[in-house]
Amino acid sequence: MTGVVLVVGSGGVGKTTLSAAIAADIARNGRRVLVLTVDPARSLARALGIHLGNTPSAVPGFPRLDAAMIDASESWEGLVRTHADPATAQRLVANRFFRAVADRFPSGQAYAAAEEMTRHADSDQWDAVVVDTPPSGGGIDVLASPRRIRGLVGGRALRWLTGPAIPGRRALYTVTARPALRLADTVLGGPLLEDVAEFLMDLRVTYDGISKRSRHVESRFKTAATVLVTTADPGPMRETARFFSELPEWASRPRAVVFNRALPAEWWRAGGNGGDLLDANLERWGAEAHRQTEARAELAARYGMIPLVVPWMAEAPTTPAGLADLAGATERLDLKSLGLD
C-alpha cells in the first residue's frame, strides 16, 4: 500500500523544500515516490522540472521521483462532475457562484490537496506520496477540509433551507426559510438569496457522493505519517503547540518534528575575547543559536520528541540530488523511521 507523508507547519518555515527533500531521498533509496507541492519557489520548481502541473510528471534526471502541483479550481470541477448527474453538474459549473466558491471557499485549496493526495495514493503507482500542505492553516486546514466540505454541501444552514434530503428529488425550500429569504432579498434588492439557494440545492445532490468520498480521504489521513516543520520564531512555535493539540483529532501524532534553519548550539559563547569583528559577529549569531537551543529543549520537554535538525543554509538546494542530500543528512526522515515501511 502507498504510504502517505504529510508535511505540516506554519507558513515560511520551509515545508515545500523539505517535502521535496524527503521525496528525493525516498526515491534515491529505491522507492517510487510522488511529491505533491503547493506553489514552490522558482528555484525549487526548477529543481523539480519546470513543467509542474496537476498531472504528475517525472523529475528529469532523477529516477523514481515524480512531482505535481496542486490546482484547486480544476479539482473542484472534477469533484462536482464525479458526484452529480451530468445535467446538475453542468448547471453547477455554469452557475455564477460556482467559480467563486471553487476559487475562494476557504477550504477549497485544502480539500483539493486532500483529494489529489487520496487519488494518487489510491492509484498504487507509487510506494509513497509526500504532500506539501498549503500555507493557510499550515496543514490543519487540509486535515479538516473533508469535514468542512461536508458542512458546505450538507450543513445545518442548507438543511434549514431545504429540509431533509429526499433521494432522487430536488429539495424545496422549507416553510421557515422561504419568508426569511424573501425578507433578505428586499434588503439585497433582488432575488440573490434565492439564486444562492438554487445553487446550494444543486450542490446538495452531490452530498452522498462527497460525504462517502471525504470519509475515505479522512481514513487516509489517519494512516499517514505527519512531519511537523518549525523554526525558533514565535509564530511557528505557537503553531507547533496547536498542531500537537489538534492533530490527534484528524491524523496521527507527528512522527517527526523538524527544526529548520538551525544554528550549531556550540556557537553560544564560543567567541574569544579579542573583541574584533569576527567575535562580535559570532556573539550575535551565538545569541540566536542559544535561543534556538532553548526552543528545541522546550519542544523536547513538552512533547517528548527530540526535534530533527536541518541547518540554516544561505540557499535551498537547487538540484534533486541536493534535496536528497538534505533529507538524507537528517536521520529519521526515511520511510522506515516514519513507520511506513
Added chain:
Amino acid sequence: MKRCDIELGHVSSAPAGTQGRRGGGVATLEGVLDRRLLIVTGKGGTGRSALAASLAIRAAREGRRVLAVAMADPHGLAGHLRTGGLGALPVEPHPGLSVVAIEPAAALDEYLRLRLKVPRLGVMTRAFRVLADTVPGIRDTVVIGKLLWEATRPEWDLVVADAPPTGQIMSFLRAPSTIEGLVPASRVQDQAAWMRRMLSDSEVAAVVVAATPEDLPVTEALETIAALTEERLVAVAAVVANRVLPDLLLDRARLDREPPGPRHDAALLHLEVATRQRDRLGELGADQSFPLLFGIRTPGEVASRLADYWSLS
C-alpha cells in the same frame, strides 16, 4: 483595563531608514501615518503581525490614538502587543493604543443591524449566514467594512490592521467591488460602493507590504503591489523588508585566513546569507528595512524593538 508593559517611551535616536518612495505616496513616517487605515500584509512567515504591532506602537508613541485590529488569526497581534486573549471588544493595553480582533459572526451581525438596518435580526441572521457561507466576498466585505467603519470613528486617529497573508489579501480587498457587481441596487450595494471608494482613497487607506529578503516572499510582495496598482484597489503606503542582516564589513580574503571554527563559520554564514539577501532586496526596492533581531525571545520584545526602526524618509 489591562496592565501593560509595552515601552511607549519616545526614542531618542531612531536608526536611519533607507530611501525610496512609491508612486504617488511620499514614504515618510508622517506621510504613512497621516491616513485613517493602514493594512499590513506579506507572505506567511515574514513577520506581518510583528510589523503591524510595531507600527501601532510607533504611531502611539508619536501621539496618535491608535486601534490595532487583527483581521484573521488574533494570536500574532495578541502576542506582539501583550494583550492576552483578544476578542470583539477592544482592550487598551496602553493609553492611546487599543487592540481588537474581528470575529466574523459578530461583525456580520453588526453589519446587518447597524449598516443594513435589518429588522427581525433572528430570522434574517440565519438567511445571511447561509449567504455569507456561500457567496464569496460577503464575509470578506463584512471584515473590510468593519475596518473602514472603525477608521471613520472619531475615537481613533489611525487604525492599523494585521491582515491575512498576501495569498489571501486580494480577495478581501476585491470583495467590495465583487459584491457591488453581484447584487442589484440596494443597501448592500450602496455599502459595498462606499467601501470601495474609501479603500481606493489614498488619503484614507493604504497597504504596507512586508517581505523577508527571500525568493517567494519578494515574488509575492511584488505580485501583490502590481495587482493593487493595476486594479487601483488601494494605495501602497510603503514596502518594507524584514529580518535584514546588517552589513558585515569583512572581505573574503580576511575570512579565508581565519582558521576553521565557529568564528569562521558564523562569518561565512552571515556573508552568504547577506549576499542572497542583497539580490532579493534589489528586486524588492523597499522603502524601509528592519533588522533580524538576534536572540530576541518574546514577541513583545520584537514589536517594541521594531517600533524604533520606523523612520521612512
